[in-house]
Amino acid sequence: MFKKPPILILLDLLSIVLVPAALILILFFTPVEAVMGPVQKVFYFHVSAAWAGMLSFIIAAAAGAGYLIRRDLKWDQLSLSAIEVGVVFGLIAILSGMIWARPIWNTWWVWDPRLTTTAIMELIYLAYFILRSGLATPEARARLGAVYAIVSVITVPLTFFSIRLFRTIHPVVIAPSEGGAGFNMSPRMQFAFFISLAVFTVLLIDLIWNRTRLAAAQAKIQMGEN
Amino acid sequence: MKQTHADSLSARIEVSGLVKKYQYQPVLDQLSLTVEDGDLCVLVGANGAGKTTLLRILAGLVRADTGQILLGGVPLRADPGIRKQIGYIGHASLFYNDLNALENLTHYARLYHINPLESTVVESIRSVGLEPHQHKPLRTYSRGMGQRLAIARALLHDPAILLFDEPYTGLDQEGAAFLDDRLRRLQGPSRAILLAAHRPQRLLQIATHIAWLREGKIVQHLPVNRLSEAPELRQYLQETA
Amino acid sequence: MTYLQTVWQVFRKDVQVEWRGRQGVPVMLVFALLMAFLFNFALQLSPDLQAGLAAGLLWVSLAFASTLGLNRSVSLERENLALDGLLLAPVDRSAIFFGKAWSNLIFTLLVALMLLPVFSLFYGQNMLKPGLLLVILLGLGAYTSLGTLLAALSIQARTRDVLLPILLYPLALPVLIAAVEASRGVLSAQPLGELRSWIFLLLACDILFTAAGLLFFETILEE
Numbered sequence: 001m002f003k004k005p006p007i008l009i010l011l012d013l014l015s016i017v018l019v020p021a022a023l024i025l026i027l028f029f030t031p032v033e034a035v036m037g038p039v040q041k042v043f044y045f046h047v048s049a050a051w052a053g054m055l056s057f058i059i060a061a062a063a064g065a066g067y068l069i070r071r072d073l074k075w076d077q078l079s080l081s082a083i084e085v086g087v088v089f090g091l092i093a094i095l096s097g098m099i100w101a102r103p104i105w106n107t108w109w110v111w112d113p114r115l116t117t118t119a120i121m122e123l124i125y126l127a128y129f130i131l132r133s134g135l136a137t138p139e140a141r142a143r144l145g146a147v148y149a150i151v152s153v154i155t156v157p158l159t160f161f162s163i164r165l166f167r168t169i170h171p172v173v174i175a176p177s178e179g180g181a182g183f184n185m186s187p188r189m190q191f192a193f194f195i196s197l198a199v200f201t202v203l204l205i206d207l208i209w210n211r212t213r214l215a216a217a218q219a220k221i222q223m224g225e226n
Numbered sequence: 227m228k229q230t231h232a233d234s235l236s237a238r239i240e241v242s243g244l245v246k247k248y249q250y251q252p253v254l255d256q257l258s259l260t261v262e263d264g265d266l267c268v269l270v271g272a273n274g275a276g277k278t279t280l281l282r283i284l285a286g287l288v289r290a291d292t293g294q295i296l297l298g299g300v301p302l303r304a305d306p307g308i309r310k311q312i313g314y315i316g317h318a319s320l321f322y323n324d325l326n327a328l329e330n331l332t333h334y335a336r337l338y339h340i341n342p343l344e345s346t347v348v349e350s351i352r353s354v355g356l357e358p359h360q361h362k363p364l365r366t367y368s369r370g371m372g373q374r375l376a377i378a379r380a381l382l383h384d385p386a387i388l389l390f391d392e393p394y395t396g397l398d399q400e401g402a403a404f405l406d407d408r409l410r411r412l413q414g415p416s417r418a419i420l421l422a423a424h425r426p427q428r429l430l431q432i433a434t435h436i437a438w439l440r441e442g443k444i445v446q447h448l449p450v451n452r453l454s455e456a457p458e459l460r461q462y463l464q465e466t467a
Numbered sequence: 468m469t470y471l472q473t474v475w476q477v478f479r480k481d482v483q484v485e486w487r488g489r490q491g492v493p494v495m496l497v498f499a500l501l502m503a504f505l506f507n508f509a510l511q512l513s514p515d516l517q518a519g520l521a522a523g524l525l526w527v528s529l530a531f532a533s534t535l536g537l538n539r540s541v542s543l544e545r546e547n548l549a550l551d552g553l554l555l556a557p558v559d560r561s562a563i564f565f566g567k568a569w570s571n572l573i574f575t576l577l578v579a580l581m582l583l584p585v586f587s588l589f590y591g592q593n594m595l596k597p598g599l600l601l602v603i604l605l606g607l608g609a610y611t612s613l614g615t616l617l618a619a620l621s622i623q624a625r626t627r628d629v630l631l632p633i634l635l636y637p638l639a640l641p642v643l644i645a646a647v648e649a650s651r652g653v654l655s656a657q658p659l660g661e662l663r664s665w666i667f668l669l670l671a672c673d674i675l676f677t678a679a680g681l682l683f684f685e686t687i688l689e690e
């Protein structure tokens with residue numbers, strides 16, 4: 001009954017192959033950036049992870065809306081999984097951002113709008129889990145989780161703009177420049193960048209799908225127990 | 227004082243295929259029931275059988291997973307205005323402890339847009355015998371007094387459909403007799419009453435019908451005068467007397 | 468018409484209960500004042516503060532104090548399940564949201580108004596400026612709308628009292644940033660025109676969170 005669909009097996013294999021392939025591409029086939037040096041290569045996975053995280057949260061909000069309309073717990077399983085995966089990608093984005101910042105700007109943390117917004121999003125979605133853990137029934141968790149996921153994702157652009165506006169008024173002397181990565185991308189870099197984005201998107205779908213199946217299995221067990 | 231009301235739909239509760247799950251388990255499982263205009267139907271069943279859930283769904287407080295509910299032929303969810311026809315008594319009193327009886331009932335009278343406001347509220351409090359206590363905050367009320375005021379609250383807007391969940395809880399002899407009498411006078415045309423009772427014996431005198439909720443369904447629903455045809459139900463009633 | 472009447476009645480009832488019990492406004496005010504003292508010593512503040520710091524302190528105090536009021540407003544409805552009574556009313560449930568959001572707003576505004584002269588005194592800043600009142604109105608409007616929505620959410624959890632701050636603060640950040648920046652601008656005598664972006668951001672938050680309340684309040688409350 002719980003046989004893995006062939007497409008998912010294919011996605012698993014693709015992910016297993018593509019991620020190291022992308023890594024090799026970045027390490028050996030992209031040029032070393034003039035000013036920042038080799039550490040700049042963190043950027044490829046850093047931005048891809050941030051993108052994957054944001055996409056996950058959007059999927060979670062859409063799945064939440066799906067639950068509220070259809071009231072089928074499968075939608076909630078998808079929403080929960082997407083948020084979990086999104087939190088992990090967000091963490092990767094933050095950590096890689098910190099690794100990137102250290103040798104270049106001589107500090108572990110920069111109050112850059114994107115990094116700060118990502119950190120706040122992590123807090124928002126960690127709160128999601130705290131909310132769920134305080135609710136007694138799966139139906140309440142699904143319903144209230146859905147509302148929270150939708151409201152949360154909508155505040156993200158507001159948070160980003162408010163921090164960005166704040167930064168233009170209170171600039172920090174040493175900070176990555178806005179609207180870019182702080183360097184120009186050569187064609188080879190652009191190629192590697194888009195490959196990274198694609199690979200992370202595949203990885204994202206693979207992880208969310210697997211996690212959703214796990215959530216469905218957990219639900220089945222609980223149903224059997226009752 | 228027989229109660230009548232002006233702007234009512236026909237008082238009829240029709241439930242079909244109602245499902246409500248908690249923790250993946252169906253508490254109500256394809257439940258169907260019809261309470262006709264003029265019925266006073268006593269809902270019996272064990273603790274946790276789903277009586278409260280059913281009444282709360284009918285009152286619009288809980289949303290069913292699937293199923294259809296028609297009140298007076300109109301779907302419950304079609305229009306919030308339909309709730310004007312519903313009078314509900316639950317396990318809690320629904321009052322604000324810091325406010326007194328007059329203020330609490332006035333609040334509800336305003337929520338239901340009752341006109342004339344003051345006289346209806348005053349009369350309502352008087353009719354449940356709480357006039358001497360009407361200026362005291364609800365936190366000073368005993369359980370029985372609170373329950374009597376809850377009855378006043380439920381009937382304040384003269385609803386056609388009454389949903390009472392164990393209304394005798396907390397009432398003393400006098401209070402229970404008062405409620406008996408009130409129910410007797412309420413039962414009749416243009417009114418449908420569904421009343422959950424854990425110990426339904428006393429109600430068999432007043433009720434027109436009896437419905438047995440078991441395993442999420444109504445397994446028996448018949449007029450009280452035909453109770454002899456249902457030995458299992460009779461036995462259940464005797465056991466819970 | 469009946470919708471507005473219901474909003475008004477919910478609002479009026481909240482004010483009536485508050486007047487009778489006085490559990491909301493005095494508690495919030497005392498808490499905010501305590502915070503002012505705490506900050507003064509914890510941050511070793513000088514008696515004549517920069518506008519930005521004063522604005523920041525004002526909003527942090529208001530943000531923390533108002534969670535007490537928000538919690539109180541919903542726990543009121545838990546007693547005797549009074550909320551069921553509101554849900555039974557023959558009107559769209561979003562009317563309950565507006566009634567409660569606006570009563571929360573009024574109470575928090577009262578606290579803010581009482582706080583302004585005190586802060587002016589403590590921090591040597593004249594805070595009684597009309598521009599600031601506008602910012603406070605817009606900022607608290609957005610904050611209490613979001614707070615009312617999230618309070619309705621958190622009340623259903625076991626961890627209800629601690630949950631509201633955890634849910635509210637990160638989501639309310641754009642409101643707080645905009646409110647602090649706009650307040651700072653007003654206090655440093657910047658013309659309101661220059662603070663346009665912040666005011667627009669506050670308005671956007673007001674609209675967004677009010678819309679969220681309109682959309683989701685019923686879903687949150689109906690089991």
